Amino acid sequence: FNFDLIIKNGVVVTAADETECDIGVKDGAVVCLARNLPIPEGCKVIDAEGGYITPGGVDSHVHIGQSASNARSADDWTTGTRGALGGGTTTVVAFAVQAKGKKVMPAVEAYYELADGKAMCDYSFHAIITDPTEEVVRDEVPKLVDFGITSVKVYMTYPLMKLDDKQMLDILAAARQQGITTMVHAENSEIINWMTDRLLKQGMTEVWHHGTSRPQLVEDEATNRALALAEVVDAPMLLVHVSAKEATRAIRKSQTRGMPIYGETCPHYALLTAEKMEAPGFEGAKCVCAPPIRSDPLDNEGIWEGLSNGTFTVFSSDHAPYNYHDEKGKQASLYRQPNVPADRQFKNTPNGLPGICTRTPLLWSYGVLKGRISRQRFVELNSSNAAKLYGMYPKKGTIQPGSDADFTIFRSDAARKPSIITQDRLHHGADYTPYEGMEVLDWPRLVILRGQVVYDDETNTVLAEAGTGQWIKRGLSTLPGPRGTSKAWMNGFDPHKI
Numbered sequence: 005f006n007f008d009l010i011i012k013n014g015v016v017v018t019a020a021d022e023t024e025c026d027i028g029v030k031d032g033a034v035v036c037l038a039r040n041l042p043i044p045e046g047c048k049v050i051d052a053e054g055g056y057i058t059p060g061g062v063d064s065h066v067h068i069g070q071s072a073s074n075a076r077s078a079d080d081w082t083t084g085t086r087g088a089l090g091g092g093t094t095t096v097v098a099f100a101v102q103a104k105g106k107k108v109m110p111a112v113e114a115y116y117e118l119a120d121g122k123a124m125c126d127y128s129f130h131a132i133i134t135d136p137t138e139e140v141v142r143d144e145v146p147k148l149v150d151f152g153i154t155s156v157k158v159y160m161t162y163p164l165m166k167l168d169d170k171q172m173l174d175i176l177a178a179a180r181q182q183g184i185t186t187m188v189h190a191e192n193s194e195i196i197n198w199m200t201d202r203l204l205k206q207g208m209t210e211v212w213h214h215g216t217s218r219p220q221l222v223e224d225e226a227t228n229r230a231l232a233l234a235e236v237v238d239a240p241m242l243l244v245h246v247s248a249k250e251a252t253r254a255i256r257k258s259q260t261r262g263m264p265i266y267g268e269t270c271p272h273y274a275l276l277t278a279e280k281m282e283a284p285g286f287e288g289a290k291c292v293c294a295p296p297i298r299s300d301p302l303d304n305e306g307i308w309e310g311l312s313n314g315t316f317t318v319f320s321s322d323h324a325p326y327n328y329h330d331e332k333g334k335q336a337s338l339y340r341q342p343n344v345p346a347d348r349q350f351k352n353t354p355n356g357l358p359g360i361c362t363r364t365p366l367l368w369s370y371g372v373l374k375g376r377i378s379r380q381r382f383v384e385l386n387s388s389n390a391a392k393l394y395g396m397y398p399k400k401g402t403i404q405p406g407s408d409a410d411f412t413i414f415r416s417d418a419a420r421k422p423s424i425i426t427q428d429r430l431h432h433g434a435d436y437t438p439y440e441g442m443e444v445l446d447w448p449r450l451v452i453l454r455g456q457v458v459y460d461d462e463t464n465t466v467l468a469e470a471g472t473g474q475w476i477k478r479g480l481s482t483l484p485g486p487r488g489t490s491k492a493w494m495n496g497f498d499p500h501k502i
């Protein structure tokens with residue numbers, strides 16, 4: 005073999021196994037796994053120093069270059085993906101948003117343009133459907149699949165984004181027919197709007213009332229409704245950013261009944277509590293996201309329960325970065341509501357946290373190293389399942405002959421290097437991290453993308469250049485799809501007949 009890279013002295017960890025062996029790499033792809041590979045002349049050798057070699061992280065839910073209606077994204081494609089590499093993520097799937105009244109494909113092309121030549125890690129998009137007209141459902145969903153986008157996201161909340169139940173069914177039926185996965189943001193928008201109006205009238209405008217305005221039952225109701233809609237159509241569905249115990253259990257119940265339902269959660273729901281939103285001054289705005297971080301630590305435990313028992317399929321960052329400070333170093337005006345003191349406002353605080361840099365180290369540290377999940381489960385959650393669900397497997401998400409040579413290498417148990425998370429060590433474009441001051445028990449020592457070292461923790465440097473990242477044309481999910489039966493279809497009903 006004419007390897008150009010061999011990684012020696014590591015434990016290769018996949019979702020199935022782990023084994024001490026070398027990895028032979030040629031032209032950015034894995035060629036073989038074997039012990040004592042002979043080293044050809046001119047071949048680069050990387051010493052894993054007895055550490056764990058895991059597949060490069062796949063973060064399948066990030067917002068990059070996607071601004072909110074009231075705030076600019078703090079990341080462009082270079083800074084966002086630089087942050088990803090610096091935290092062990094080598095592939096991201098971001099979003100392209102259809103504008104209401106417009107077609108989907110032009111949005112996909114426009115978002116693709118933002119990333120092309122700028123990304124440092126490999127990437128793809130999900131399409132957010134905000135206006136599922138007959139034409140979109142009939143013509144554009146198949147076009148997405150041809151283009152290599154095999155998942156759509158829909159919202160049950162936000163005036164500019166939300167779909168009603170009928171529109172959700174239209175999308176689910178089209179998605180089922182094309183074999184693609186529908187991601188759902190499940191929160192009941194009417195309850196949120198009703199509560200928000202009353203809170204504001206009662207002067208309850210402080211940042212932490214963001215959480216008051218979206219209580220858990222807002223998520224529970226919408227989750228159960230979404231699950232019912234999925235069942236009517238017998239369509240695969242992923243509930244995104246699940247925040248609490250009840251919604252987790254609703255998903256598990258559907259899975260137990262054999263439905264093709266998938267769950268996603270994020271580090272902040274596993275590790276943070278709503279207290280963070282009550283920080284002095286306006287600091288609580290740094291932890292405003294939707295669904296909100298919950299107040300009961302038992303909800304964190306409920307999330308860990310779902311992470312360890314298989315309810316959650318993927319663990320993504322939901323990186324949605326908005327700067328806290330403006331260009332002059334002041335608290336960002338974008339967070340302010342006119343005529344309301346800075347510490348008394350939640351409605352205009354953009355929903356989202358930066359998290360692309362910290363997802364993988366937090367899961368390794370608080371999941372594996374604290375004994376909550378196995379290394380195999382870590383690989384599933386951090387890489388493999390997202391690659392399978394979104395049609396990138398086994399190119400991404402595992403280490404086997406033919407896979408891209410993407411690796412995130414952690415230190416051995418004896419050589420672990422605990423450290424404190426601080427904003428100044430992260431490589432994203434956002435100006436804060438919600439995890440400031442939190443300890444991690446290790447950090448990826450080396451990150452490799454298609455055979456190139458792209459991050460070295462020794463010097464905390466990202467070594468890739470803008471444009472190193474490649475667009476991934478995705479195929480269909482390889483996880484279970486429709487069951488082909490549905491109680492809702494008795495009496496000969498066919499969801500695909502118009």
Ligand code: DUC
Nearest residue numbers: 189294322324355356
């Ligand atoms: N939904 C997301 O998916 N991300 C950020 C905020 C939101 O509402």
Ligand code: ZN
Nearest residue numbers: 189244245294
């Ligand atoms: Zn969402």
Ligand code: ZN
Nearest residue numbers: 065067322324
């Ligand atoms: Zn999101």
